[in-house]
Amino acid sequence: MSFRAPVRDLLFSLTEVAGLDRLIETGAWPDLDRDLAGAVLEHAGDLATDVLAPLNRQGDLNGAKYANGAVTAAPGFRDAYEAFAEGGWHGLAAETQYGGQGLPKALELAAFEMFHAANMAFGLCPMLTLAGIEALQAHGTERQNALYLPKLISGEWTGAMVLTEPQSGSDLGTLRTRAEPNGDGTYALHGQKIFITWGDHDCTDNIVHFVLARLPDAPAGVKGISLFLTSKFDVGDDGKLGGRNAFRPVGVEHKLGIHASPTCVMAYEGARAELVGELNQGLAHMFTMMNAARLAVGGEGVGIAERAYQHALAYALERRQGRSAWTGEASARIFDHPDVRRMLAVSKAKIEAARGVCLSTAVAAGLAEHAATEDERARWKRREDLFVPVAKAWSTDVGVEVSSLGVQVHGGMGFIEETGAAQHYRDARIAPIYEGTNGIQAVDLTGRKLSVGGGQAAHELVADIRADIAVMAGDPRLAPAVAKLTAGVDALEAATAWLLERKADRPADVLAGASAYLALTGDVAGGWMLAKGAQAAARGLTEGAGDPAWLNGKLNLLQVYADNVLAQA
Ligand SMILES: Cc1cc2nc3c(=O)[nH]c(=O)nc-3n(C[C@H](O)[C@H](O)[C@H](O)COP(=O)(O)OP(=O)(O)OC[C@H]3O[C@@H](n4cnc5c(N)ncnc54)[C@H](O)[C@@H]3O)c2cc1C
CATH class of the missing domain: 1.20.1270 (Substrate Binding Domain Of Dnak; Chain:A; Domain 2)
Structure with missing residues (x-):
């Protein structure tokens, strides 16, 4: 089933529902206007439709593969990644000083919704790189930013967020990965992490890991966690890549969905790392980018719902069963049964509702930084903070519900993998679980x-x-x-x-x-x-x-x- 990028609906939601004009009026983004937003979404829609969507099914069927200590991306993903990076999509909302385009996160979220809709497993790779970019922009030193940000923003390297351990999921206070001081200002990381999305792959020459770990003498619990940066290959002061660092994937998980997103078990065996931000403030530092990351997952929920809805609608217009409730026509399209139409209409309504919630949260985040007065900024910040958990959880629940309705609209064929409806349902199921x-x-x-x-x-x-x-x-x-x-x-x-x-x-x-x-x-x-x-x-x-x-x-x-x-x- 071909994917149709919902550019018109997204632009409507961004302008008429979420209030893009409020962002424009702040003057914080001098080049931003409705036309520019429309043009960006058109380009994003083309990439999603022409490059990412056609790979979705084969990504599901073939998946990312682990062999001999390395992960290979699903067929076609490497070329698609190149096209994605060349398009500058990692840098849409990143700081211009490091090669970004400095546009609002709300526009980025809208563009990424289409990338996730087209190919959720692919979209996760840049999504996690964006989290790394945010971490550095907020807490990196000048040297770290100069060395790493241009490469992450251009997409030459990707980022991975490395928190989870077997005994440490929702409760990160229990994590055990050790960071031992090397005596020269760097640290050696020892430990095992699980479930690391795009932790290893062959799409880029280097991968930067943002790892939560604790020093040997750190306080117990969440107050002893620090954030470290380590990369697959050493990075010299001139930015050139050196030898292989001491961490490696030891396998990829076999999962219900998002098969083309490698979910890696990673071993750190003395990996050379540097501190990001302050010692023992790792969790707090992670939280500064948590709002954006959680909102991004909410956008995934909307994207996968949109994809499933389009799939179901196309089937409902094609499949013929029974008599039309409206015209009496025999062997009518199932679209002509009120209950099928109800499922589709409720799906569409929930998608637009969730899209509005997510984009409004992103606009609130922009106004929390750039509204004219301190009072307004504080009020928008409260709205952003209130909406983030709702945008993440409610929208990802919508993703599961709508993709389940998508299976239902297909009847028995929804349960058969061949139609592809089941893939959306399987893919959607992870979003209510990760990122909190x-x-x-x-x-x-x-x-x-x-x-x-x-x-x-x-x-x-x-x-x-x-x-x-x-x-x-x-x-x-x-x-x-x-x-x-x-x-x-x-x-x-x-x-x-x-x-x-x-x-x-x-x-x-x-x-x-x-x-x-x-x-x-x-x-x-x-x-x-x-x-x-x-x-x-x-x-x-x-x-x-x-x-x-x-x-x-x-x-x-x-x-x-x-x-x-x-x-x-
Ligand atoms: C495909 C995939 C990709 C992932 N990608 C990454 C990644 O890139 N980087 C990374 O670091 N991690 C990643 N994760 C890990 C993910 O973030 C965790 O799985 C998630 O945070 C939940 O932790 P857990 O699996 O240990 O579940 P648990 O914490 O064991 O939770 C089990 C159940 O208990 C509930 N629960 C636990 N504590 C509480 C509480 N205090 N109050 C109420 N309910 C509670 C949970 O809601 C859940 O229903 C990924 C996981 C998967 C499956």
Whole structure:
């Protein structure tokens, strides 16, 4: 099934829902305007469609391979990687000083959604390199930045994030990898790490690992973890590559999905490494880029949902069974059965809702840095922090749900690998697990995020949605759906109060309700996003601007979501 890059929907979501204009107005990105954003997304869409999507199936079938101490990428991936790097996609939002294009992360997220949709296993490689770039931009020394950033930003080298150990997953305080001082300012890493995405491959000459480890005399627990940089080949002060460093892959995992993404077991046997940032601040340093990384995984969830939806829609328009409920035609397309249409419509609505939540989070992150006043920056930061766990967890749950619906639309053929629908479902399943499980996101939302200012961020969210509802309710085209959004906001407000009341003396009750609260927040925030889109579409229809059928589609999506999702909130 061919992939169609959803450039138009993405641009609409970025401009009309997430508020790209607010970023433009800050003046922090002098070249940024709607046209530039559109052009970037068009180019990204072409790469996704022409280069990455055609490799998705063969990547699933052949996978990355481990043999003789090295990993070989799936067939075709090396060439695709070259095209990706040549396009400058690693540097879209990176600092210009090191060769980046300095555009907002929101635009990067939108472009990457299409890369993940086209080929999720491939998209993980640059996604983790971006995390490394962020780590260095935030905590690297001038020397480290000068040596490593240009190569990572150009894509000449890739990055891997190396945290997990067999006994140390959600609870990183238990990690054991040792960093022994060499006496010359460098360290020797000893230990084993597991599940390291693109930890080894043959697409580039060098791979930079960002490793969490502890010094022999470090305090126990999370306060004794430091962040280190080590690379597959030594890097001289002139940037030239030297000898092979003392770490290696010892195998790749056999997994449910994303077969073309090598998930490596790595052994560090005295690997020469340097400290990034301050000693014993490794976890805090990781957290500075955690927001971006978690949001990126949310974008993966939206991408894989979009891909599965397109696949299911194409099948529904082709497969013929039974009589049309509307026309009575025999041997009708299954698209003509209301239940099939419901599955597709709910899928599309959830995709656009999750896309809106993710892109709004990225816009909030940009405004948290660049809004005009300190108060505004602080308010946007609270919104970003509140939305990140929701964007990550809710959107990846949408990815699983929509890809499952995609299998269902295919009927028995959905369960047969040949159609490819099953691959999306298998691929989607990892996103709720890595980068902090969705359970951990819910703990973060109801713990850290609700603790600040007595739930200030949640109260602000409720107030902002209510303010928009007050305006939207005056438009009869929006009013019926907006009434259901109001009921959703009422439920969110009540749930927030319930959690805040119990936070101090009944923490287990709060944790037991955490995932349900996150789901409710996502459902309501998603409805708000669709309502904003519908409001913009209604304006377009009134003004006679734009394609009426497409704009009416946005109004219909809100209604579908209100009836099928908000009605249950
Ligand atoms: C394909 C793949 C790629 C990966 N890529 C990387 C990578 O590149 N780098 C890297 O470092 N790691 C990577 N990981 C590891 C991934 O981040 C971890 O698997 C994840 O953080 C969960 O840790 P765990 O597997 O040990 O599960 P556990 O921590 O054992 O969790 C098991 C269950 O318990 C729940 N749980 C645990 N603690 C709590 C708590 N405090 N509150 C509530 N629930 C809790 C979890 O939500 C989960 O449902 C990858 C994993 C996979 C499978």
